[in-house]
Amino acid sequence: xxxxxAWLRRFRHALRARAGxxxxxxxxxxxxxxxxxxxxxNIASFTIAISCALFALTYALEDFALYRxxxxxxxxxxxxxxxxxxxxxxxxxxxxxxxxxVLLAGLFLLVALVGRxxxxxxxxxxxxxxxxxxxxxxxMTLIVTLISVATALHIAAWMLFPxxxxxGEGNDAFLAQLYITIVVTISIIVAVLVxxxxxxxEVAEAETEALLGRILPGSVVERLKKRPGQPIAxxxxxxxxLFADLAGFVPLAHRLGPARTVEMLNRLVQSxxxxxxxxxxxxIKTIGDAYMxxxxxxxxxxxNAARLARMALRMQPAADIAGAxxxxxxxxxxxxxxxxxxxGVIGSExxxxxxxxxxxxxxxxxxxxGETGKIHVSSAFREALAGEFAFVHRGSIEIKGMPAEDTWxxxxxxxxxxxxx
Numbered sequence: 001x002x003x004x005x006a007w008l009r010r011f012r013h014a015l016r017a018r019a020g021x022x023x024x025x026x027x028x029x030x031x032x033x034x035x036x037x038x039x040x041x042n043i044a045s046f047t048i049a050i051s052c053a054l055f056a057l058t059y060a061l062e063d064f065a066l067y068r069x070x071x072x073x074x075x076x077x078x079x080x081x082x083x084x085x086x087x088x089x090x091x092x093x094x095x096x097x098x099x100x101x102v103l104l105a106g107l108f109l110l111v112a113l114v115g116r117x118x119x120x121x122x123x124x125x126x127x128x129x130x131x132x133x134x135x136x137x138x139x140m141t142l143i144v145t146l147i148s149v150a151t152a153l154h155i156a157a158w159m160l161f162p163x164x165x166x167x168g169e170g171n172d173a174f175l176a177q178l179y180i181t182i183v184v185t186i187s188i189i190v191a192v193l194v195x196x197x198x199x200x201x202e203v204a205e206a207e208t209e210a211l212l213g214r215i216l217p218g219s220v221v222e223r224l225k226k227r228p229g230q231p232i233a234x235x236x237x238x239x240x241x242l243f244a245d246l247a248g249f250v251p252l253a254h255r256l257g258p259a260r261t262v263e264m265l266n267r268l269v270q271s272x273x274x275x276x277x278x279x280x281x282x283x284i285k286t287i288g289d290a291y292m293x294x295x296x297x298x299x300x301x302x303x304n305a306a307r308l309a310r311m312a313l314r315m316q317p318a319a320d321i322a323g324a325x326x327x328x329x330x331x332x333x334x335x336x337x338x339x340x341x342x343x344g345v346i347g348s349e350x351x352x353x354x355x356x357x358x359x360x361x362x363x364x365x366x367x368x369x370g371e372t373g374k375i376h377v378s379s380a381f382r383e384a385l386a387g388e389f390a391f392v393h394r395g396s397i398e399i400k401g402m403p404a405e406d407t408w409x410x411x412x413x414x415x416x417x418x419x420x421x
């Protein structure tokens with residue numbers, strides 16, 4: 001099996017869950033973007049705490065009497081790293097600032113004790129890079145200040161401490177080992193931070209694209225990404241437009257109350273969204289209890305009318321199920337028209353994908369002038385599907401703002417009727 005045995009999958013899942021809980025300590029209550037940054041700070045702090053503990057052990061094992069001061073400083077920095085999540089309760093940058101101050105002071109004291117041949121001062125350069133990962137760019141004053149302090153301490157440590165206070169003969173090999181260990185450790189810490197930062201950015205981008213994908217068609221999202229700010233407007237020779245509305249919505253909403261009305265609309269719209277996805281239809285928007293969908297855009301489809309017809313035939317059964325779950329009767333009026341339309345993205349703030357044209361106006365008026373529980377369609381829509389679907393003639397009706405229209409009720413698919421026989 002590619003994922004390994006069941007016990008291994010359970011172990012991995014439990015490990016990821018524990019790790020996720022650990023790096024999320026102290027981040028609750030913050031917005032998602034801030035939480036991601038605080039998690040990066042926690043990862044950096046815990047990684048530094050582990051490395052400081054290992055360095056304390058290294059000093060103690062080498063010569064505790066000689067390097068006990070260096071071991072003690074590392075233990076203090078370890079404790080500081082572990083306590084960073086507690087500072088998140090103050091504000092979203094207190095923990096990172098506390099860790100930065102402790103690190104800068106501790107590293108300078110370590111160079112004073114061990115000397116510059118240990119390579120400890122290289123940490124100041126890494127600190128200058130890390131501040132960009134743990135502080136937001138809007139805190140540039142703080143970032144510049146910390147980088148300036150770290151640079152000054154690096155230069156001062158190099159100039160003032162060619163040899164440390166505890167340096168002695170015979171420790172050159174240990175200092176060389178220490179230098180290599182510090183370089184490897186810094187590389188690992190920076191790599192972990194950068195990886196997590198890029199990984200977090202990828203996740204955030206994926207979440208943003210998923211959100212856009214729920215608002216706009218996928219092809220439109222790609223066009224906006226390639227040419228942000230450029231208007232998008234397309235013409236389509238033939239598209240099918242649907243409007244659906246709940247009959248008697250106002251008295252129903254009064255009877256249900258606000259909370260249950262919202263629950264009812266949410267269930268209803270979700271069921272319609274699933275139908276739209278299943279039949280390859282593009283949901284355009286909801287306005288109160290009205291639902292608008294279009295087939296044949298943003299890409300033209302040879303069977304766009306049939307797709308929308310099949311969806312429309314399944315909308316009332318979906319409404320019946322949603323109503324039964326809440327103990328109410330939900331009856332729809334549906335109007336469908338077919339013809340040339342324009343579609344595009346309107347607005348720059350809270351923008352949306354919308355459709356314009358005579359079929360849009362006609363579908364809306366067919367819905368309003370239709371009968372409860374029936375699908376009222378235009379003559380053009382009926383002509384496009386006369387061989388595949390069954391219709392009942394409604395007659396010629398006057399539609400406000402338009403010429404008299406010969407309209408029909410869509411009743412089902414002929415294939416299904418033949419199967420029933």
